[in-house]
Amino acid sequence: MVDTSVVDEDAIVARRVRVVVAALLVPLIAAAVIAMAVMWPGGDLNIPAAEQTGASGTVVSIEPCAETPADCDLATVKLGSAPGADKGLEVPVEVPKGKNAAVPVEVGGKVLLGVQKDAPIESRYQYVDHDRSTPLIWLAVIFAVAVIALSRWRGVAALIALGVTALTLTQFILPAILRGSNPLLVAVVGGSLIMVVALYLTHGINAQSSVALAGTITALGLTALLGWFFVKVSAFSGLASEGASTVKSYVPSIDLTGLLVAGIVIGALGVLDDVTVTQASAVWELSAANPAAGRAELIGAGLRIGRAHVASVVNTLVLAYAGAALPVLMVFAIGGVSTGYVITTEIVAMEVVRGLVGSLGIIAAVPLTTALAAMAVADRSRDLVAQPESVAAAGESASEQ
Template sequence: MASRSVGRRRADRRPNRRRKIDIPQGHGHGHGHGHGDHVVDTSVVDSDAIVARRVRIVVAAVLAPLLAAAVIAMIVMWPGGGVKVASYQTDSARGEVTALKPCAQQKDQCDEATVKVTSGPDQGKSVAVQVPKAGQAPLKIEVGQSLMLGIQKGAPLEQRYQYVDHDRTMPLLLLAAIFAVAVVALSRWRGFAALIALAVTAVTLTQFILPAILNGSNPLVVAVVGGAVIMAIALFLTHGINAESSIALSGTIAALGLTVLLGWFFTKFCQLSGLASEGASGVQALVPGVDLKGLLVAGIVIGALGVLDDVTVTQAAAVWELSAANPTATRRELVGAGLRIGRAHVASVVNTLVLAYAGAALPILMTFAIQGVPGRYVISTEMVAMEIVRGLVGSLGIIAAVPLTTALAAMAVADRSRDLISTEPELLHEPA
């Protein structure tokens, strides 16, 4: 029985081994087929016993303990009950403008809108709401538009509702639907899985990260824990639970850790208080004990997560394809080829990230430009220095993700066929 089992295992290995070894040779016989017709099957790398053994070591020694620690920390820090500030709580409603007329007083400042309430405790009723007149607000209010309303509890109906903003629910839902259709149309089931991962990210942000910070937990620890869980779910859900995804996730977490350290160090070194962040003063007024410096670094970490995911998945996939095409490639060859691929990718991604942060600070930069403030003075102000630290620290994390992931992937898949020959040389002499 034992000999038959060994024979079956050897017979099962032979076709895969022959296919792997023959892949590079196929490029040299292309008399009847163009190079474009060749498709590299990376599944043979995932199913390789040598790769599986190496990846299991990485998962058992590093990845599994880190993910277990993140899940335990999330459970411990999970906010219990509501964490809203009582003085800031308010009810809300929506309504459609059915008529407009000038206010009885201050006719040049406001209009009185008749609004049919479409959601809230007075749904279906028409109420009077004072709204800014054209020219007194950034957007003109017209009949037929949908508005967001605040509710003053206990007030009479004619004074109960206040204008808050335009209701943009329908346009945003339409945009989200177009985005979802485009993703699924291009990527099919993988795109559908990516949309589920996006939903998980949104739930984690709104139900764990933000409430846990408001509940008094350290913002940096919350961001790292939430980010690790988000990346694990997103990668495995989108790309499957396999060796390649495990290596990509390992590289992501390693780069994430470096980003945290750099962010924390340069926030201290550049003497950033975090107060210059948009909305930071409001948060501090509502939650006086919040750690604004930690919140700043947490923002850097979360902002870099999506790009880290992109870079690590690309690098792992590149090394997997290189190994599938050439199973005898050494670790040095795979690392060299992977880094050559990564250089071009990082150059464009880093530029994208820096431009994204620069775009967020564009109104501030324009204000300084109008005032003719010297460049060195502008850079030293916290508003601008904070965006520079965000952009450069996030970019450093992305740069580090390339060699880290490439090295991990190369360690997993290097010398696959040579290792098989050295461990079981008798397979080479068996008949096909």
């Protein structure tokens, strides 16, 4: 196995990467931090008209409803969580039955309830859905164990980065958009800082991670520009997105087309991270194996590796968006509508733009990151011949490892 640490420890590489960091990364990260501070949402974000109170409980008994026994059951639910002093009470709740119930409610099942605070106890709670917290917790535990078992401390770092991503989404991106900040700017700023934390925390603060981060942020900016352009020229209203009309009714000032582009940017983030890290790692491996390799040689070899990776990643991204639109496509198929007509409707065209713009960002990330990595590590042996002190220092450092 090739030891790529000698590339990171190389004085020539370190100097070149410092230039990239100083000229590109530091200004971009500083701008993102300042923008986040300026746009940080403060105060109470709750909208009284949209405020909802929820509860949960366990079904202890079920009997048919008196008026419509074929379509409805009257369940007695013991409240596990509820507002005020209702926790632990057993309350009556009507639940759907038969053809009205997609998933039947059974004794011992856990359910989510809506709450009308001022209503009498007999009608205060309404069935909303099944409570799926237990299987979700088990799935999260299995996922965390699998990540740590495979990647060990790096897996722990990846899980921490995942937590930072969740916090950024819930504490900055969503609230800032609701507060009236430009959704595209918020997504780019939040996405850039997510990538800074995720890459450096997961892969370490080193030359290779810095090059991958520079490629990621550059490709992210290109994705944002392409998304904004094609959403505008396609005349999208943004209302076709699930939940968009509800958000608009509560926050009339929100920019739905900007929200659509923000979704494209955030959706492409994870895949961009994967592509740029892979490309930087590939070039580092090539340079470690052949320190005399020049830029053209490294770029050519790196792109050959990148082509195969991009082909599979792009297909994955497009299929993911197609899967999200599958129920809609089936509705059109049932109606016998032509493919050309279906594709130009907003609800389908929106997924096409998401998939293709995200894919263009991924495609751009490959040559961008490969070129940056090649510029950083090319011709190491030739440069080091002219600087024997650097050669000696690199050799001593490698032997200590």
